[in-house]
Amino acid sequence: MKTEQKIRAAVVQCLADQFQKSVDPETISLSETRKEFPGDITVTTFPLAKLGIGSPEKIGESLGNYLRENLSEVSEFNVVKGFLNISLSEAYWFDFFHSIKIEDFVRSEVGKGQKVIVEFSSPNTNKPLHLGHLRNNFLGDSVSRILAANGFEVIKACLYNDRGIAICKSMVAFRREANGATPGSTGKKPDHFVVDYYVRFASMVIEETIAELVNLGFEEKAATLLLQGKGKDLTEEDKAALGQIKSAMKERGIELDQLKENTPAMKEAREMLLEWEAGQPEVIALWKKLNDWVYEGFKATYERIYVTFDHLYYESQTYLTGNDLIAEGLEKGVFFTKEDGSVWIDLTADKLDMKVVRRADGTSMYITQDIGTAESRATEYGMNKSVYVVADEQDYHFKVLFLIMKKLGREWADGMYHLSYGMVDLPSGRMKSREGTVVDADDLLNVVRDAVEVETQEKGRIEGLSDQQLQELYEMIGVGALKFFILRVKPDKRMVFDPEESVNLYGDTGPFVSYAHARARSILRKVDEMGIGGESRKYASLADAEKSVLRQIAKYPDLLVEAAQKYDPSLIAAFALDLAKEFNRMVHEVHVLRAENPDASRFRYELSQLVAELIRHSMGLLGIKVPDQM
């Protein structure tokens, strides 16, 4: 804030004038005054005592007097120990309020002329979107919006992991058992339809493994226990049978994992992958059919959470890239070849390890692809920054990737950033697909939406809304509740997601903020209907609650920049929440419609308008829409 710079400068000036000490303005410690003390801005004077010019209290007094005399913004001050609390004048706050131009207020130009690619979402096409993907999507989408609000040209990219053994498993199960079924014929959401075959494949493997064990002369009951008894309560008899089959297998040198790997289903999947790589037409056609269904299903979910992409990448098209760079790296001596033909990079000097970047058989791997796609993006877009929204389990991978690009001499490597976020846990612990605890994204969205519907039916101000508008309202508040719940938490923190608590619509939640907005809009509508005279500029005595609202508003411009620099939507969420709180307090303490005089009415009307705009804008940066009534 400009005012802060003025204060810093004045403090420096005062130290020079009165104590002949020269101090760097940036070292002056400024902070917001804690609300239990009078004042707006606090200068901490402890560090200045080191200059040998008196006690912190004395310095505070001197500075306070100087600031009050020399800065018109400063109306009064008080000193508590080493803290100089400065109050800004009412005139200052009114000036601030009247000077706000909303379009300028809600955007910065720190990213002007810079291009940034944000890659996020990037799902596998064999699994449905789940809670973890939601955090990724919400973060990537919100960060994109925040960057755009700071003047960056943002390109949102999504990389579909559409190939590999996993999707082949779904294909095998589908080919064996679908009998012409389609999402349409079963009434299922297309991505879930495909995923069911992936799940089905797993049980095929189990069935076939049991069959093979029986074939090898083991009892079916014992074999079944071995494959499916995990995590279940077993009787003593079962346990005995289980122990028996295990030791018998060991004796005969039979390994369970190998049996599984060699089931007809697994063989078929591996064959299919080879056929896919060979471009076998039927396999490709099947692959396309299933993936198209998955995309159709994903699309519905993306629309629901208002997430869009500017560019879609498909791993099936990029998985071979990167080899040129490997060659270049070898030439430059960045990489080296081992006897077996594999290509490596030695990162031990950078406190990392030896890493393989290309297999001995010449095929590329994950890191090879990432090297390739990073390069092609740079040539395609010439971006200044490249943000990868990927969970923190891949921290090491990105350290390596960025380092490699740098060693290859790519100057844009400095602009690569891994927006690493913590996993989402359930109260019971980590989500595990094997244990069926994965929270499906679509299900979750429905559950929250339904909770909102119940609440709204009971308490909402929904007169005059059509059925369709009501449906949209439930959806809007529900999606917002979920986004807010997740974005509130700092990205790098691992978070616990309690489905029970996520449908709570009270307290520090998205609906709370939405509610404040609806409330403000409602007041504004009423004022518009009745019409009030008055002039906001003639109002000149700020109530406490009004000033608190203004103080909160004043934080927004800096926060916007900070959120972009830190890639952190939780800062915006905290702002929206605090603004809503301050506004609720204001509404409770002063009246807009029945104010002391028309000037007060007018001022509060305009202030409420600004609050509503800022709630809408800040929530918008989180990818959340807010209703005009609820």
Next chain:
RNA sequence: GCGCUCAUAGCUCAACUGGAUAGAGCAGCUGCCUUCUAAGCAGCAGGUUCGGGGUUCGAGUCCCUGUGGGCGUACCA
């Protein structure tokens, strides 16, 4: 084993990057709806910031150490 990371109220999260008496919400308790939306407001209660050292005028924050989680350390992605 080595590397990275986390630990704050019963639970979920904050704490302006080293500043004042560590703050919110949920859960619990108490008030407030003939007055602009009670999805709200006001209040009570709840803490040895994992333990132990250290640096500093000042530490939840920095350093060391111990304990306990998580992740990584694949010619998987």
